[in-house]
Amino acid sequence: MRIFLTSSKDEAWDIASARIIDTAFEGMKLGVATGSTPLGLYARLRQAHAEGRFSLAGSSAWALDEYVGLAEDHPEGYRNVLRAELVGPDKTGLAEEDLHTPDGSATDLEAAATAYEEAIGSVDMQILGIGGDGHIGFNMPSGSLASTTHVGTLTQETREANARFFSGDVSSVPEKCLTQGLATIMRAKEIILLAFGREKARAVAELIEGPVSAFWPATVLQHHPRVTILADELAASELTMIDYYRAKNDW
Numbered sequence: 299m300r301i302f303l304t305s306s307k308d309e310a311w312d313i314a315s316a317r318i319i320d321t322a323f324e325g326m327k328l329g330v331a332t333g334s335t336p337l338g339l340y341a342r343l344r345q346a347h348a349e350g351r352f353s354l355a356g357s358s359a360w361a362l363d364e365y366v367g368l369a370e371d372h373p374e375g376y377r378n379v380l381r382a383e384l385v386g387p388d389k390t391g392l393a394e395e396d397l398h399t400p401d402g403s404a405t406d407l408e409a410a411a412t413a414y415e416e417a418i419g420s421v422d423m424q425i426l427g428i429g430g431d432g433h434i435g436f437n438m439p440s441g442s443l444a445s446t447t448h449v450g451t452l453t454q455e456t457r458e459a460n461a462r463f464f465s466g467d468v469s470s471v472p473e474k475c476l477t478q479g480l481a482t483i484m485r486a487k488e489i490i491l492l493a494f495g496r497e498k499a500r501a502v503a504e505l506i507e508g509p510v511s512a513f514w515p516a517t518v519l520q521h522h523p524r525v526t527i528l529a530d531e532l533a534a535s536e537l538t539m540i541d542y543y544r545a546k547n548d549w
């Protein structure tokens with residue numbers, strides 16, 4: 299694991315976007331997270347596209363997850379969120395048909411999960427956020443470390459955390475989701491995980507220094523050969539070896 303402690307979210311977004319821009323190629327499969335963590339990164343990719351330094355035209359983007367049961371035009375449906383962030387010549391050049399999201403409105407959700415798992419293969423670069431309980435994608439604590447794309451149930455903690463996107467109304471946050479599994483995420487060739495704020499500190503400490511455990515799903519990344527963690531000072535605040543990581547900051 300490469301661990302890079304940043305003084306701000308902006309620094310983390312700068313570093314992550316530079317890495318993606320540097321390694322991008324036509325036909326790249328980019329794995330994309332939703333939530334608030336990657337928003338500044340997407341803004342930088344849009345800026346780079348506007349300046350002619352980056353394009354997802356001819357490439358594809360693959361969502362980690364999708365809510366089940368939201369109306370197709372619900373602005374917080376992850377397909378709609380990612381469309382607004384990335385799709386179109388005024389964004390990153392990504393074509394609508396090259397944005398892939400699990401079909402949370404399918405009548406047969408198991409079949410939709412299998413279809414997504416088969417379609418995704420492996421992405422070239424995966425962007426990840428992390429939940430306060432260590433979830434990545436919507437892989438909640440206690441799920442299988444070997445899971446593939448599946449129908450999941452959100453914890454109450456995650457629904458409460460995400461209520462801010464639903465006017466603060468927890469009851470509007472779906473209970474079910476379709477999510478890439480941990481084994482799906484592990485097939486990515488390279489992974490960049492961003493973590494910001496005090497509420498992520500325990501999860502970041504477990505991710506980097508804890509034992510691998512299904513109870514802290516992100517710890518599976520300790521088995522991945524090419525993971526970079528970009529954490530701000532608050533998210534890094536429970537790390538035991540913080541001085542060492544700070545000293546070697548070797549991006």
Ligand code: F6R
Nearest residue numbers: 331332333334335427428434435
């Ligand atoms: C979203 C996702 C989640 C989020 C996590 C953190 O696609 O997969 O794992 O990355 O819930 O969310 P934020 O960034 O809103 O703190």
